[in-house]
Amino acid sequence: MTVAQIVFILLTIVGLGAAFLVVTTRNLFHAALYLIASFFAVSGFYVLLEAGFFAAAQFLVYIGAISILFIFATMLTRTVRGMVPRNSQWQAALFIAVVLFIAMVAMFSPISFSLPIRPDRTFGGVEWQFAEIPGKPGVLRSVPDSSILDFGRALADLNQYGIALLLSGVLLLIGMIGAIWVARERKPREILAERARMAAEEAAEAARQSVGAKIPDVVVAHDSHH
């Protein structure tokens, strides 16, 4: 067994264990931290596959941005501890998860456990990443990673992923404009109108709850006639 395989097994244990704990732990904040551990293991897989750029991107996007969003939302939640990690939709979720898992196994079968690491690039060989700059002995230059170049060309090429890149850019722009619109500075008059509307809604909700479950049924039946 090579060192790379040992690292692979360790990463798999960490990643799967953390992912399992995410869905079983009763503390929301701990769940977010286990999710980070799981992302970290995935980033380690990218390093094993010699895709350094994707490892760093995984780290930056998932650990540095998305997880922080999760944790922030968790911190603003009132009940963090002692929640039951299950709701009424768990059967549907389990069904979808099983279907996706079977589809994934079917896609990648026959399952191959050999790692796509070339034998000449093992952990033992230290020299593999460097080459000397001509005319400057001792100054080592990193070999340009062709995967980044291929990735960039594929993104810029309209025949490959150019359209997808443009579409995701438009999506991000829409999201940004929406965020600015939600967080815009409101005039006092608007705020007052909004508060009045919310108070009316709350009052209606309270009235509905105090009367009982019969009235909504009548309303629904009434609506269904039209």
Add this chain to the structure above:
Amino acid sequence: MDIINNLVKNLGDGIAAGIYGALGQGIAADILIMVIAAIAVFAVASGGFAGLTYAERKIVARIQDRVGPNQAGPYGILQPIADAVKLFTKEDTTPAEADFWVYHLAPIIVAVFATLTFTVVPFAPGVVGTNLNIGAFYIIAIGSASTIAILMAGWGSNNKYSLLGAFRTVAQLVGYEVPMLLNMLPVIMLTGSMSLVDIIERQAGWNGSWGLPFIVILPLSGLAFLISGIAETGRSPFDLLEAESEIVAGFHVEYSGMKFGLIMMGEYMNALGVAVMFSVLFLGGYAGPILPPYLWLVLKAFGVFLVLMWLRGTLPRVRIDQLLNMNWKFFVPLSVVNLILVMILGKVFVSDPALFKANGGILIQPLAQALIMGASSFALLMIALAIVTRRVRKDRMAEAAILLQRRETNQQIAASVH
């Protein structure tokens, strides 16, 4: 001269040769060499931490007309050792309602990820932990992990001031990552590589025989990178995370003893990391005349750190809304405009004959290209500053008018009551 210039590299090579001679070529020897290299990188970083705490206390004291540490040893030079002894002997307290694992893990994560920055920094030709081909991107990615650690510290302590500090962190650190990355991009585009060694060699060989640091070619990017870097490390005047007059000590108020020491160490290493990154990206790193390369990097990094100390000693803390407005309404748009400007200029004025043959454009001397880029970047900076100055003055006048009106109303009310 060569012996002095390559001192560090030869030392490392000698140790490696000795270990290979004793253990033979194999995984055991490789792992031993890697462990020694890791310890060496950590020793540089933590030695820098110890020296900088002393230097900062002395220099800030000088700026503020105080004496600073002067009891331990001559001129108080043994103060870092005294501090370390004190930190180790302090009682290690844990809040009763703390989240045990989260609370205890946070300082370790802060220190570890701060140290990881130094693994890709080239200290001299051939003296680099690992020459990653995505070095610059790696540093940004690693830096984002410190946000998580601060959130863990703030939440795990179960203290409302800690939590407030952690909330401020998210707004500040996540926000300032964006201009930091956007201002690193022009350097990466002009170099054509994300490796820090390549970036240094590009600056050293800009005009054939003599080099030109990127701060001359991209003054706007350099300035914006430095400011967002200071904000990213949470140092004064952006020390909102631990504003002691507002939220006690922010996220680390519940930490004592060596756990507090680890958090301080992480913060100093992050600041040192920004100083080193600025020297590598914009000041030419280890490249320089006469002196040996490793001394040049230390000198440049210390010079940048001196600026950080100067700012800390003189500027008051900014408000959270000013901080965020400055980021999202000034730095980010300016950086994007600057990026587009560098892209267009880089396409139009080409100095590389091979690139000229491939893409066309106007072929000019490297020095002329640098001058054009530097002048346009500087002009953009001046225009942006003029616009912002006018805008800020207008806002201030409006605020002052409102305050005046309010005061007059209050006086009228007071007069009518009497």
